[in-house]
Amino acid sequence: MNSWLFRSLVVLYPKAWRERYSKEVGDLSAELLAAGETTRLHLALGLAMSALAERVRSLHRARLVAVLSDGAALAVVVAALLVTNGFGPGGSTGPRVTPVGWSPSSYGDAQVSAPPSPPVLVSLGSGRTGLEQVIATAASTASGQLCLAAPGGTVVCLLPMGMVPPAYAGEKPTVINGVPVYFGPKGDFYAPSLGVEVTASGPLARRIVDTLTRNRIPGCLQTSPRPPACVTGVAETVKVKVSTITPAK
């Protein structure tokens, strides 16, 4: 078979097919022509038709791959939505993050959960300017003296932060519920991806910090000069004592 014509016809095949079989098809075509089993025209027409069939088959495979890829992408999106809405291990109010009976409290992009008993003081957004909001899950002595461990009690504070202190920034963060957390030396935890510093002390401190996760209403924390507290729709499930409050935007 004329090599120019053969090359032109072989180009019509999908690349993968061409790379694997074109030499064999060429050798067989030459053998058939030499044996007088076929004509050049017949060969050319047959190769052109087969190339078309391979192209169609290849398109079907590509479409299948595209469908599977789209399906995988959709599954990732759905999984991400489930996780960010509390149905996954990294979710905000999912049962794996918030133990049964515990109440979540949110500040900005962060959320922690605390049990109703024993008394736990959860303070949100206190800083140099003073207390913004205190959520006490049980009777407590919430006051302006926040983030100081009461004798035998547990206090958890979520404070705004800008960056991890340089002393800890180089350390490998521990991941809690999908959130990278840097440990400070005195029971303070830094979660820069959530924009908060968590200070916790008392017997339940670590268990409460282990519930740290991303708030289901992200982005409600704004930075300086005075970040507003942001409480999600679960606030009514806990007792709230407000000293000074800035409405959530």
Added chain:
Amino acid sequence: MTVEGIRGSSDRSVLVLTSLAGGPKHGYGLIKDIEGFAGVKLGPGTLYGCLAKLEQAGLVEALPAEDRRHPYRITASGLQAVRERLVESARIAELGLGRVAGAMS
């Protein structure tokens, strides 16, 4: 094409598998063999379209080239697949022949 997929495949794949069930053959040998037992003459493009599908399904495999000839042989999966297909065809043929005979009598 999967092993199961041969059920819905064209008769050409069955012809190629049936030919290779008799022993390894290269392209020219396959064409002549199939022409001999089935009266069907496959072109190079059609033949290699079948071989590509069957090889992808693991029903046939290429053997080392002999000069400019490229032999193939049927695999165990290919033997099983073509056996099932031929048994099914034989059952349908027997049933059909019986009905035709009944209609003609």
